[in-house]
Amino acid sequence: MEIVMSVAIGLLFMAAVYLMLSKSLIRIIIGTGLLSHGAHLLLLTMGGLGGTAPPVVADGVSAAEYADPLPQALILTAIVISFAVTSFFLVLAYRAYQELGTDNMELLRGTEDYE
């Protein structure tokens, strides 16, 4: 199962890199979304996919049956952080589109204030 997950994560990273290298800002933001999905799934996979019971203490479940709770907590933290950053990025892209009148990264190069 870890192999399948690794391949899926690799595909997500590949798609993210491809999108982030494109010209349109919105495609770049979609790329960052895929990148954080990949990172979160990697965290889950690297914690090990063993365990059949959810990590909630219940009667009649032995310790070995629980899934590892730590990666889940880490992912939850990473999800809210990337959610906050993505929403900031989207608003920034919207403002930049309003002010600069373009979403083409090629046209956002350099600074005209010097040289």
Next chain:
Amino acid sequence: MSNLALFPIVIPLIFAAILMLFPKKLHMQRTVAIAGVVTTLASALILFSKVNSDGVQAVTLGSWPAPFGISMVSDMFSVLLVLSSTIVTMFVLFYSIPTIGVKREQSFYYPAVLFLMTGVNGAFTTGDIFNLFVFIEVLLMASYALIVHGGEKPQLRESIKYLLVNIISSALFVSAVAYLYSVTGTLNMADLAVKIPQIEAVGILTVIAVLFLVVFGFKAAIFPLYFWLPGSYFAPPMAILALFGALLTKVGVYAIMRTYTLFFTMNTGFTHELLAIIAILTILAGCVGALAYFDVKKIIIYNIIIAVGVILFGISQMNAAGVEGSIFYLVHDMLIKAALFLLVGILTVIFGTSDLRKMGGLIKNYPVFGWTFLVAAFGLAGIPPLSGFPGKLLIVQGGFEGTHFWGSLVILATSLLVLLSVVRIFIYAFWGEPARIKTINRKHYLSMFVPTAILVALTVVLGAGAELFMPFISDAGEVLLNPSLYIDAVLKE
């Protein structure tokens, strides 16, 4: 067990939360912000004296036994950095009151600065690798808000790039933590330092070490990963730029220093060799930029990159002289970079431009300012009585004692280029034909100049009184060179 180590993190957090309540009340904002920074400085000083007398202070939150809870660890190294970052923030805050503009002040400028400080102090103090990620995100989120604060066109354009680079490096950080967790099964730094030497698969650990170098290298702007820094740092106003230049890259440098001395010591022949080569290339790349531009901001921005290279070269040597030199140079560089940005900020206010070719002859009207700038410039280059000298001397000595004498030669040679790059500002701006200057109010000028001059004076004290500070520096170096001190303090129960 004492919670003292948490105060420099919690105090700015509380003050920032209070400041969010009344954004429009200008006087209250300023007073509360200054009160917050001064209280933080006081708590950092108390923590410093505590660490100095009793050794490493470790708190594991919630009274959990050490590897299971989140540990906060204050050794001499981290407390020195907390102290200097708080001092820098305080002076930048004094400087931003006259310069940042009422409109910015009324839209959550001070809370953002204090949140930045929370993140920086937290990143310096934390003893847990995932918690380090969270604190770095705290400071990055505050820095996103600050870099775009005001919403001018160049700021919007550059902050897109800044955000994108940091999102990518954060995703890589999460992946690196995932790999490290799958290999070791722990996140606590002290526990990692115990477990990593026991693992026999050195190959995978070396890969993870390089991945961490890439992650922190993005934050610290090392050689192939510094491309985002010159453009992004050019956009925000000078007070914010001073804060970024003094603190943000130093968090990345600190993280590299911590991880490469505490746990990635299993294959130093490869990892530290790589670090030394990258450090030298970083210095060279920074020098090219520092000499290429006629723009005062750009020159100092490229000097940030040079200093990152110098510090990392010292740490890559892993001997007492190199490590102590890096620590001294790191503290010096935080103070001097903030001072130089503030000085250059006054220059741009006086001339109304940051182009060197449109400046000249300022020494007649502003002699004290001119000589202060010269002192700061000499301090940056490392002229003996000033603060850049002891650190660089030790780093060069570390290189000669280790295997990288050629690196020490490069550092000595590039010191001349650093000197040239800043003295060029002095020659263009202060000598020669007087250029047209803006008439600025004497009081306004003094309110900018006084905090800056005090900061420069502090760097002079740091350099001239190096003998006084050396015991603390060697204390800090000792913890870095003997990870067992750190491990014992955290896992003592």
